[in-house]
Amino acid sequence: MDDIDAMFSDMLQEMDLLTQSLGEEAESAPLPKPASIPAPQEMNFSIGFTDLNASLHEMEDNDLDALMADLVADISATEEKFATDRDTSKGSAPFAPIPIQPQSNFGLPASTDTSKPATSSNSIAAPPPLPASKPSKEEQEEQIKADKIKLALEKLKEAKVKKLVVKVEIMDGSSKTLMVDERQTVREVMDNLFEKTHCDCNVDWCVCETNPDLQTERGFEDHENLVEPLSTWTRDTENKVVFLEKKDKYEVFRNPQLFYLWKKDKKSQMDMKEKDKEQLLEENFCGASIIVPDLEAILYMKEDGKKSWKQRYFLLRASGLYYSPKGKTKASRDLVCLVQFDNVNVYYCKEYRNKYKAPTDHCFILKHPQIQKESQYIKYLCCDDEVTMTLWVTGIRIAKYGKQLYENYKAAVRKAAGTATWANRTIQASSSASTPSPTPKAKAANGHAPQLPKDTKGPGNQTSFPPPPPSMETLPPPPPDPMLPPPPPDPMLPPPPPAPPASTAKVNKFPPPPRFPQSSFPPPPMDDLPPPPPPPEEAELPPDFLPPPPPSFAPYGGDSLPPPPPDPITSLPPPPPGPQNFASAGGAPPPPPPPPPPPAPAPAAHPSGSVRKMPPAPPKRTTPQQTAPPGGELMSELMTAMLKKRSQQ
């Protein structure tokens, strides 16, 4: 058993390397081999990874064989040059486990795929220097080498970036699935959603998290990262991410008097002049320190572990939520701090009258975001009416986030105002327009990814999904020829494989983009698409389906379309053929030398990849899928698969 353990851990490392080197391999592959071969090979890799993620159990023997072969081949090839790199990857936990996915709930291979594409596009980016400069060769080479090393490291880093596939429910009952990168803020995610849903971009739109266990709902703040809170969800969670308009999100900035002058009578609140509102905002949000509304009221608090609700006189201060204990004055020194806001978030609750016998249904709780179930560490509070509840929840948000909230609001207003022009621009500029984002690469990756998953996952969409040709299903992906493995899979020292071939290879697989129904997608791509005739199977696909090239790219392609996808390319210096921008990049590169890889294996593998992905039934919940689950799982998965295979033999 120990031997096997050791072997697997070795393999794990190699797989990490593979993930990085995939891009290069893709490039390098075509060179030495006939055009037809590289394609399948690349596919095999991706299949290996994706399927691993999806479900090792579903792997066919052949797949497994292929995977093993790949691994073995690559191990030998990479071993020497990667000494340093390997250390790193060993050291870096997040990287290693990537391919491992708790197979059960995820329909898709989230992280691996995305990171892979990202990397591959990166790697493509790198080569350009090659052809560009020829002067002093040695220097040049050295430079290139250095660049590559750096690039490889960057890719490593990139690969560490966690990504989630998130299904976002929209109020009309539909849903959108998108890939979210851990560096993306909710604001950026919402911008994506705006583009996808074509709703007006008013400031009230909000990405919410709902927890049916606790019956809570919380709107994420625009500056938060989405991945972090979602990754704390449990695996079997029923939590959802919902995209909806919430009027109270920024109400405090439209009508600050409702919060800051809440004691005044309703009439004078309504009569508030704009000028006075501005002044209120100025006073409370623009000074040296944020002023929190001076809320005080009798609220009900659920006692720790008890069922009863007790009335207490509560006060909100910038430093926390306080109440005055029985028999004491409400002087500051006597106040008891119920909770400070550093580590907790505030959640609206639903129907607590039933659930916890609360005096009213206007309840909110304060809890650490990681707590997902009923717990003594949750503070339950109940207000007399909805207005009071909104007042307190908003007050707590101000105390917690301070000026940031106001910044978010201003950004949201700008966004809403600029929507019209932006929309136009995006339509015209199409895919080449990149959404402003601090993480263009990541975004690019994610931009693509979402769509496909949605197609695959969404029950409604399933019909449109082209039934994979039966033949393909039976067709096992051609075991990668061990001999074939691209010469130096080493990402650090990739032989100077001409970038173009690689790109073309990808392009080949690419279904012509024009098929996309999405309006935002520019029609031109069709013309620009010089690439080889679509692979045979493509014809069978319904128009709206974008068959992903190699499975790994699949998640991408789909998504990239609807929104002017922030494509990776824009962020990348050279015009590497990004999967999605067939239009510009795909067409631009030198004429793809190798004709489409029509040979049977290629097409077969192709769909099979996508087919494979389908089986893992779309989990109903919107669970953000954890991309990098603990490493142990992969191991055991691999093991069981291996054992199974062996026993069969």
Add this chain to the structure above:
Amino acid sequence: MAAWDLSVSVEELGSEAPPLKVSVTSDLHIGGVILKVVEKSQIKRDWSDHALWWEQKQQWLLKPSWTLDKCGIHADARLCLTPQHKPLRLLMPNAISVRLRVCFSSPVFRTVMGICKLLNIRHPEELSLLWPVEGKKKKKDKDVEAEVYDITCSPLPSSTILKLANGMPAFYAESPETEAVYKMLAVSQPAPAPETIAKMYRTTNVMEKAQINSRWLDSSRSLLQQGVKENDKLQLRFKYYSFHDVTPQTDVVRLTQLYEQARWAILLEEIECTEEEMMVFAALQYHIGKVSLTEQFVASSPAMDDLDSALQCLEVKMEGESSADDMLETMTAPELHDYLKIFRPKRLTLKGYKQYWFTFKDTTISYYKSKEESCKEPIQQMNLKGCEVAPDVSVAGQKFCIRLLIPGAEGMNEVYLRCEHEQQYSRWMAACRLASKGKTLADSSFSSEVQSIQSFLAMQKTTPSNNTAQTDESINTHSLVSPRYQKKYKPKQLTVRILEAYQNVAQISLTDAIQKFLQIWQALPDFGLAYIVVRFKGCRKDEVLGIANNRLIRIDLSVGDVVKTWRYNTMRQWNVNWDIKQVAIEFDGNVNIAFSCVTADCKIVHEYIGGYIFMSTRGREQSDTLNEELFHKLTGGHEAL
């Protein structure tokens, strides 16, 4: 035209000397009188700063071209020729006394401008002078007269004051003594001994707080007119809590003094705060005190700042261009491993602490049965991201525990880690704290975090002898909190509480720490309220009027509650009836209020309201020229008209 002998006493001749008699006519102008007096006195000196003071009328004769007739001076008038600038002992917000020459003849507003010019404080309109509290002097400690720092050698504020490159007025550089004075002004003072705090006058209720505000000097009249004598003691304080355009680079003294004022307000409970807030204030004070010892005084130079930022840029650049090796380095995170003991109170076992082999990597703690088994699956892994970390330490008892509250889906898991000794503890504690913020051991702040924990532990080690002020390492935590908490907690209990708050501020710079202190202070609900006891028209009992920078509040004395709030932006006008000492204010919507002032002169109330209105007119354009005229118009009352 009348002619008579005018008697003028000259201060330079001594107080015993009989007044000089000069023969004057009613059309002689003031300048002429001074000339005659000077000639007669036969003293040779620079008389340029002298002016005539009319004792009976309590007024200065500052217009040399006015004739005696025009001034209304007759034969019975007794005049005094005296310098306009005289020394005064100023009690600064940081509780040190400075002796300097100030103008006794111009309105206090102008005098304060001069003082601030000498002290290098911008925006003098926010400060003013007030009489110090006549403390109930106990006989035994009456002679403990605080040291007075003398800068009377300074040029007169009316002259141009050159500034050195670091922003310090040039005259401070003339001698080491004066330079030390500037340092006193620009660097926050070490924590006072707990007894000092306990001994100082404290207000205990709103009524007493209201008394403080009766002591403000009138901004539109001169010091001499208000009975201030040479060498008298006055307090300089920030009066209007509306601090315009604070920039740490140019406002070193201002910021320091502001911090000191805030700190004393907290320590003396002039403004109330909760226990949690007090601990944060204490932690910040400790941090500021510590950092000031090392970071002293460099913050002020703009040139240095430029250099700093340039250096930083360079650093960033180099980071950005770091070689592959560096990148590799940063990506291989360091680890901690050691034998530690763990205890989980959640499981109701009496086993107590059990020893395991622990490793700390990234933000995760894993433990194994033994070092040898560390290559196998850990018994448990705990990701500390987002967890709460609290110390449970007693140096005397050699107990070094870290209490972790690790969030999980089901709630928080409580875990105690017990370390063997201080070094081990500080490393693991630092790692836990960084991890709770999502930072790894590779983070650059790790080593300084370790150090700050060690230095804080040192606080527990030294038995605080009561009278020591803050020195390098030791400090009595009682010096950081108000007497209420001195009584409530022992120093060691306080150390633990303060340490908890300290972990959030331990890494910030001096300026940031000061600004954070001020921010929290300004966010307190009662911040910036000046109380005056008043009696509203038609009411029979005294109530309290609170004046803040944007509103007036009415407080019911019996309950202590805010009954009503009026905001300035709804104010139409306010009037003072100086005869019956009543202030009447009209607000939008026909709301009229009128009250007479009980504890303070209505001029003080008038000045407060007008002053805040004036403060709000200061634009963002950062023009440093002060609209003095407007200030007097808004605050002067009938004298200004």
